[in-house]
Amino acid sequence: xxxxxxxxxxxxxxxxxxxxxxxxxxxxxxxxxxxxxxxxxxxxxxxxxxxxxxxxxxxxxxxxxxxxxxxxxxxxxxxxxxxxxxxxxxxxxxxxxxxxxxxxxxxxxxxxxxxxxxxxxxxxxxxxxxxxxxxxxxxxxxxxxxxxxxxxxxxxxxxxxxxxxxxxxxxxxxxxxxxxxxxxxxxxxxxxxxxxxxxxxxxxxxxxxxxxxxxxxxxxxxxxxxxxxxxxxxxxxxxxxxxxxxxxxxxxxxxxxxxxxxxxxxxxxxxxxxxxxxxxxxxxxxx
Numbered sequence: 001x002x003x004x005x006x007x008x009x010x011x012x013x014x015x016x017x018x019x020x021x022x023x024x025x026x027x028x029x030x031x032x033x034x035x036x037x038x039x040x041x042x043x044x045x046x047x048x049x050x051x052x053x054x055x056x057x058x059x060x061x062x063x064x065x066x067x068x069x070x071x072x073x074x075x076x077x078x079x080x081x082x083x084x085x086x087x088x089x090x091x092x093x094x095x096x097x098x099x100x101x102x103x104x105x106x107x108x109x110x111x112x113x114x115x116x117x118x119x120x121x122x123x124x125x126x127x128x129x130x131x132x133x134x135x136x137x138x139x140x141x142x143x144x145x146x147x148x149x150x151x152x153x154x155x156x157x158x159x160x161x162x163x164x165x166x167x168x169x170x171x172x173x174x175x176x177x178x179x180x181x182x183x184x185x186x187x188x189x190x191x192x193x194x195x196x197x198x199x200x201x202x203x204x205x206x207x208x209x210x211x212x213x214x215x216x217x218x219x220x221x222x223x224x225x226x227x228x229x230x231x232x233x234x235x236x237x238x239x240x241x242x243x244x245x246x247x248x249x250x251x252x253x254x255x256x257x258x259x260x261x262x263x264x265x266x267x268x269x270x271x272x273x274x275x276x277x278x279x280x281x282x283x284x285x286x287x
Contacts, residue, residue, distance in 0.1 A: 002031040002148070002189035004246075005260055006180035007087075009037030010230075012196035013254045015087065021260040022153065023094035031148045032260075033183060034091075034098075035156045037176035038083045039065065045074050056119040056128060062232060065133075066117070067173040072132040075173055076159060080104075084157040091153060099152045101143075103136075103160035104171050108144070109179055111137035113162030113172050133173045134162040139186035156183065177237035185244020192263045193234055194254035199269035200235070202226045213270040220275035238271050248272055 005022065007015050015036075022032050042065075043053040051074070054066040067075060080102035091098035103109030116129045147154045158179050162172035177193065184191035200223055202209035214220045220239075227235040231251075238249040252268025253259060262268075 002033065002187050003260065003264070004033045004035065004180055004184040004187065004189045004191045006177060006191070006193045007034065007036045007254060008193075008195040009039050009041060009083075009176065010196045011040050013194065015090070015254065017257065018194055018254055018259050019087070019090050019094060021258045022091065023096050024258070025260065026096050026153055033144060033148070033154050033156060033187065033189070034087065035176065035180040035183060036083060036087060038079050038157075039176075041083055042071075042075055042078050045078050046071065049074065056117065056121075059118055059120050059125050061120075062236075063229075064175070064233075065173065066119075066128060067132045068130050069132065072159075072171070072173065076171060079159065080157045084155055087155050091155065096153050097151060098155050099147055100155050100157070101147075102171075103156070103158050103174065103179065104169075106140050106143040107138075107161055108140045108156065109136050109138075109158065109160035109174065109182065110140075111135050111160060111162065111174075113164055113170055132162075132170065134160055136160055136174055136179060136182045139182050141186040144183070144187065175233060175237070177234050178240060181237040181241035181246070181249075182244060184241045184246040184249070188245045188247060190247045190264065191238070191241050191249045192260050192268075193238070193249065193251045194259055194263070195230075195234070195251065196254065197231075198253040198256070198267070199251055200226055200231060204228050204231070211269050212266075213272070215272045215274045217275055220271065223269070223271065223275075239276075242271065242273050242276055246273075 084100045088098045088100045158174045159171040160174040199210040249271040250263040252263035
């Protein structure tokens with residue numbers, strides 16, 4: 001079994017328990033690919049440099065980062081630099097032979113660059129240019145499988161490798177949840193998304209309303225209706241992971257005891273491939 005683990009970058013997420021759990025799983029012979037976010041660290045570094053982070057809202061209501069050239073330079077410095085190196089260092093101290101990789105290494109994460117994005121400002125739809133972002137279209141699974149077969153544990157960070165319209169490549173930002181989803185799909189792995197809440201709640205303000213699982217399209221509709229704010233992107237990523245071939249997706253707390261193991265044993269919110277059956281059946285009928 002291969003497990004892809006995504007550690008969130010929110011300030012409230014403590015990675016220590018997850019890293020210890022990675023070490024325990026690796027010692028038991030499991031293959032683990034660790035991925036991570038880091039938006040908070042990027043924002044803090046921008047502010048230290050006197051720059052203001054820029055977030056935009058899409059016409060569909062999803063809020064995301066706008067990555068201009070200066071922000072991209074900071075992003076490259078923080079994500080595959082300090083954050084990735086810190087995680088590799090911590091794993092080495094836990095006797096895990098970790099290898100840090102960015103999405104640009106070996107064309108690990110590749111897709112087209114988006115230099116312009118559609119946004120909604122003051123109720124109006126606009127085109128904002130100068131963005132350095134992209135959507136992952138391919139994963140070099142062979143590279144990850146080679147690293148795993150050699151007894152190493154990959155620690156993967158965006159940026160991804162973005163194809164320019166005029167040819168060539170540029171390192172560009174990509175959503176870390178969706179990067180983890182693409183990797184889990186390519187490896188047909190279980191995806192564990194660790195964040196600062198214990199799962200997806202029917203009422204975002206009430207932990208007692210946690211949704212334990214979704215295994216049917218109707219149940220998944222309930223999950224999508226419940227997701228708000230940052231959780232919206234995680235649910236989108238979960239759907240992409242399952243569509244790509246992931247065995248399951250679990251959204252769970254990074255701050256629980258043995259968070260990865262407990263998530264795989266049923267803690268958090270588990271989403272199974274069956275949530276896509278109706279859509280697949282409809283597609284087959286249409287064809």
